[in-house]
Amino acid sequence: MQSLLERIKAGTLWDFHGGIHPPENKDQSSLTPVVDAGLPPQLIIPVRQHAGPAGDLLVRVGDKVKKGQPLTRHDKGRFVPVHASTSGTITAIGHHTVAHPSGLDDLCITLTPDGEDAWGERQGRSDYWNLERGELLERIQQAGIAGLGGAVFPTHSKLDGRGQLTEILIVNGLECEPYITTDDRLMQEYADEIMDGIRVLKHLLKPKLTLIGVEDNKPAAIGELTRHATDEDVLVKTVPTKYPSGGAKQTIELLTGRQVPKGGRAVDMGIMVLNVATVFAIKRAIIDGEPLISRIVTLTGDAFKKPGNAWVLLGTPVRWLLQRFELQPEADQRVIMGGPMMGFTLPHAMVPVVKATNCLLSPTRAELPPPGPEQACIRCSACADACPANLLPQELYWYSRAKEYDKAEGLNLFDCIECGACAWVCPSEIPLVQYYKIAKDDIREARAEAEKAERAKQRFEAKQARFEREKAAREARHAEAAAQRRQAMTAAGGEDPVAAALARIKAKQDAAPVGASELAPDNSAMIAAREARKQEAIARRAAKAAASEPGSAQADAPAADGQDAKKAAIAAALARAKAKKAAQEPGEAVVADSPAAAPQSDPIADADPKKAAIAAAIARAKAKKAASTQGDEAAADTPAAAPQPDTADADPKKAAIAAAIARAKAKKAAQAQGDAAVTEGEEAAVAAPAAAPQPDSAGDADPKKAAIAAAIARAKAKKAAQAHGDAAVTEGEEATVAAPAAAPQPDSAADADPKKAAIAAAIARAKAKKAAQAQGEEATAKPEVTTVAAPTADASQPAADADPKKAAIAAAVARAKARKLAAEAAAQASPSSSTDKSH
DSSP, X not given: OHHHHHHHHTTOOOOOSOOBOOOOXXXXXXXXXXXXXXXXXXXXXXXXXXXXXXXXXXXXXXXXXXXXXXXXXXXXXXXOOOBOSSSEEEEEEEXXXXXXXXXXXXXXXXXXXXXOOOBOOOOOOSOGGGSOHHHHHHHHHHTTOBOTTTTOOBHHHHHHGGGOOOSEEEEEEOOOSTTOOHHHHHHHHOHHHHHHHHXXXXXXXXXXXXXXXXXXXXXXXXXXXXXXXXXXXXXXXXXXXXXXXXXXXHHHHHHHOOOOOTTOOGGGGTEEEEEHHHHHHHHIIIIIOOOSOEEEEEEESTTBSSOEEEEEETTOBHHHHHHHTTBOOOTTOOOEESOTTTOEEOSOSOOBOOTTOOEEEOOOTTTSOOOOOXXXXXXXXXXXXXXXXXXXXXXXXXXXXXXXXXXXXXXXXXXXXOOOHHHHHOTTOOOHHHHHHHHHHHHHHHHHHHHHHHHHHHHHHHHHHHHHHHHHHHHHHHHHHHHHHXXXXXXXXXXXXXXXXXXXXXXXXXXXXXXXXXXXXXOHHHHHHHHHHHHHHHHHHHHHHHHHSTTOOOOOOGGGGGOOHHHHHHHHHHHHHHHHHHHHOTTSOOOSSOTTTTTOOOHHHHTOHHHHHHHHHHHHHHHHHHHHHHTHHHHHHHHHHTTOOOSOTTOHHHHHHXXXXXXHHHHHHHHHTOOSOOOHHHHHHHHHHHHTTSOOHHHHHXXXXXXXXXXHHHHHHHHHHHHOOOOSSOHHHHHHHHHHHHTTOOOHHHHHOHHHHHHHHHHHHHHHHHHHHHOOTTOOHHHHHHHHHHHHHHHHHHHHOSOHHHHHHHHHHHHHHHHHHHHHHHHHHHHHHHHHHHO
């Protein structure tokens, strides 16, 4: 460092990469002295005019304020207050458009001056050398001083330097931006006060060397500073004019030959750089006790009738200033805040002057033409040659435009000082700096969101850790309390309750298989039902054998026609009740030869009407067998069963089965009292009830075959009736005998409809009547069997036929034929009957 200081004192200068030489246009405003702009009728003071957060408001609407009175509160950190630019009244507090490239609104305080311009309390210290470092920094902060070179970084934070020692203090008076002459006029007119500010900073920072840098296009300012810079450690350094030599990094390289590392800060190198206007504001704050409430602003451009520099109060509306300096606007007149290289066009003229406002440029269209349309990059590398930060502007442009911000950051995007030199030399007129600004804003926003998410994640993880700790503490407390309870119960009862509970659970699990066997289903009813079916099969075979013996059958009396249907239903219900009782008592033997045991069935069979019909047929067969052997005793037993009550009278299917059983029992009584031998046809008719209910699997499976069989039977019956004119058996007796065979026919379709069952019964009776007319006492067995079989087939026909309409038509035809045959039989039976009676 010592050798560097010696080289600097010896007058050595360095240079930086790139740079341009645009038209300066400084003479328009630098040749006239600084004037006072005056007091506007209204001041609009934004509460945030620096690079940092705004302070809390100290005033309300209607408050009276003095000149220099703070309007916002300052605190530790990068808070910088704002002050009343003059005395007056606070008339409004709200959002207003501020001087920013975005043109957005911000919170502003509207102050209406009272015209007195009365100062508030001022506490200047000309003996600043008696103040401590901390007190000096606090006074600078209270005065609201921020960097007036354009960055508006809080000066007290910058001077604090994070504890770093300052080797070289550089006062930047280069002012390289075209048109702007504020620093030039300030150095020309206030060089003595600038030197007082440098002395305050020397006391605060204690640098080894102080350099004042000025471009060689400001000879008057160089002369004034050299005349007042009497301190040995203060040097005025004149540098060649080149844009952007006024940038902090470029100024350091010009005066010291050292480069600030990428991503680094000058303060880390022991170098402090302050703008000359900032040094002047520090002198006013420390020695005079005046806060920063005004600054010099350059008003220039060919559209101004009186260009120049003026002291302007902060908060002064731009429109009022333009009128004050006689702006002669043209169509679509532009007003640029700042210079042509780094400034921005205002959205409208009703924006206030702020601490960063150093120039208001109003050029004519001929003076500063607007940029042309953007064209494609031709990769000429002129931008890279002009870049003072030694970057690659063309690649930064491609990555910024494609929003590949990670690659742009890899090329040191944030080292760009946004000087605009690249855009100035670009032949394609690409607004490169605008792309870089947008990329930087997007990256900052993404980082802010990432930091916010990280903070939220840390809060969530801390919350979860707290929950886990609380949960572990609760579980520990519960475990301790449970252990204490177990100890107390063990001491009281002599047994661990937890161990006892586990033992009970284990015992219950061991006993579970034994208990499960008790829950097995009871199959005794099924066993009884199978045994009953065996006995029924034995009885059926016995009935067939009895039917084959000659002379064993007796004539059936017509008493069944007079049976009451209700009594028949009662008898059927009695049979079902006995079957259920037998199923519930599997230990008892099933009686095979009893007439009442025949219709027994299990509960499953009760639900099937076909099985019920089969059981009824078996009962009739057994009844016939008992009648042939027992005689009068069977007839005596029959009335005893009849009056048994049954609640199932509402079921017509069951009633039909019960009626068949009743007719069989009545037939047994008639056999006990019979007079003469029964003909072979009568015996076959009696045997028919046993055979008729048996289901025909083939007929059930194919309804067409069943219908064909029924038609053949009807044809044979008709043929027999025509061949045999004389009949020995009366019409009433034969109809009565045929009825039991027709009634209990099993039919799934008829079971569902009682009307179909009645039709089938009528058809069977009609066919039986025809058979009786065709046969006499000496008729052969074959036609009679056919006659009985025909009703059986016809009776099963409704079950097989899928269409109930066809069954109804067939029944009507059968009834008509039956009526015709009955009339013929009656006419023939009358003389035959009288002849038999005479004998």
